[in-house]
Amino acid sequence: MKTTRRKFLTAGAAAAGATALAAPAVHAQSPIRWRLQTYAGASLGAQVAQPAVDMFNAIAGDEMQIDLYFADQLVPTEELFQAMQRGTIDAVQSDDDSMMSPTEVTVFGGYFPFASRYSLDVPALFNDWGLNEIWDEEYSAVGVKHISAGAWDPCHFITTRAINSLEDLQGIRVFTFPTAGRFLAQFGVVPVTVPWEDVEIAMQTGEIDGVAWCGITEAYEVGWADICSHFLTNNISGAWIGHFFANEERWEELPDHLKELMKVCFEQSHYYRQHWYWAGEARLRTEGDKLELTSIPDAEWAEVETAARDFWQEIADESETKAKVVQIFRDYNAAMDRAGRPYRYG
Numbered sequence: 001m002k003t004t005r006r007k008f009l010t011a012g013a014a015a016a017g018a019t020a021l022a023a024p025a026v027h028a029q030s031p032i033r034w035r036l037q038t039y040a041g042a043s044l045g046a047q048v049a050q051p052a053v054d055m056f057n058a059i060a061g062d063e064m065q066i067d068l069y070f071a072d073q074l075v076p077t078e079e080l081f082q083a084m085q086r087g088t089i090d091a092v093q094s095d096d097d098s099m100m101s102p103t104e105v106t107v108f109g110g111y112f113p114f115a116s117r118y119s120l121d122v123p124a125l126f127n128d129w130g131l132n133e134i135w136d137e138e139y140s141a142v143g144v145k146h147i148s149a150g151a152w153d154p155c156h157f158i159t160t161r162a163i164n165s166l167e168d169l170q171g172i173r174v175f176t177f178p179t180a181g182r183f184l185a186q187f188g189v190v191p192v193t194v195p196w197e198d199v200e201i202a203m204q205t206g207e208i209d210g211v212a213w214c215g216i217t218e219a220y221e222v223g224w225a226d227i228c229s230h231f232l233t234n235n236i237s238g239a240w241i242g243h244f245f246a247n248e249e250r251w252e253e254l255p256d257h258l259k260e261l262m263k264v265c266f267e268q269s270h271y272y273r274q275h276w277y278w279a280g281e282a283r284l285r286t287e288g289d290k291l292e293l294t295s296i297p298d299a300e301w302a303e304v305e306t307a308a309r310d311f312w313q314e315i316a317d318e319s320e321t322k323a324k325v326v327q328i329f330r331d332y333n334a335a336m337d338r339a340g341r342p343y344r345y346g
Contacts, residue, residue, distance in 0.1 A: 032064040034090035037074050039098050041196050043222045045070045047276060049093050052269035056262060064258055071196040084247050085143050091246040097177050103138040104321035109241055110177035111155040113308040115329045117238040117344065119274055122151035129332050134325060145251040147263060150270030152240035153277040155180065157232040158219045159210030160203060162294050166303065175199050176212040180236060183311050184212065187304065203227045217280030220288060231291040234301050
């Protein structure tokens with residue numbers, strides 16, 4: 001933030017030889033202005049990003065304003081991290097995986113297979129089980145401030161054809177997250193990368209058969225439910241892990257009260273998504289009329305859950321930091337299993 005120095009001008013009074021102090025110059029001070037880009041397109045962004053930005057702008061007023069941009073408006077999603085690190089944009093809402101951040105925790109962003117069962121698992125893991133500290137350390141090392149983490153919806157297959165068995169996954173082309181795609185490939189799934197705004201067209205033209213990207217709430221919200229025909233009730237994760245980030249230099253330039261205000265507004269965003277998605281997932285499964293629900297039998301789906309644990313070990317073997325995160329996932333889920341209802345059912 002650039003401040004304007006007041007200049008006090010003195011003028012000699014020629015006739016009397018007295019010195020008079022001129023009135024200080026008055027300058028209007030412009031608000032601090034940030035650009036924040038979300039991974040979400042305009043329809044979804046209206047739910048997952050716009051309310052928090054609007055709240056911040058209303059409270060900050062003349063001190064600071066955040067300009068919100070949706071998916072790919074300023075830079076492609078996969079370039080979000082680089083643009084923020086350079087300071088081309090000031091802040092980002094995304095998962096680590098989609099924006100391809102060069103950290104040891106990138107693989108855990110978005111949908112890490114079966115790491116969570118419910119959306120509340122995500123804030124518990126970050127705020128009470130040590131993940132915040134790991135993320136802070138990883139991003140501080142690359143010039144980015146990790147502001148906070150939150151949960152989105154569960155990950156399901158939403159497709160243009162029915163899935164009733166693991167065999168039906170063979171050759172199915174889906175838009176999904178990098179790590180989810182890497183995991184699902186062993187079951188014959190073909191991950192396809194297209195810009196988020198092009199997913200709808202890709203399904204209409206048959207380039208892809210659907211998505212493994214979200215839950216049913218998002219499918220209805222962004223229009224994918226109008227194109228797809230089926231929703232698989234089995235999911236590969238109970239909640240997406242996403243974050244707010246900022247360029248570290250820009251963050252440090254902010255006065256402390258604006259930092260706190262931003263944290264509060266983003267936390268409110270995390271809370272809003274908790275109940276918006278949670279309510280929508282149940283309501284649209286029971287009352288929605290656009291998607292037919294199908295299921296893979298539990299005994300067969302257990303093969304996928306077992307493969308996820310092997311995948312966890314594969315990731316843990318890649319680095320010490322990854323091994324630490326995987327161990328937290330293991331310990332947390334074991335604790336939830338032991339705790340039983342309402343934390344875990346069966």
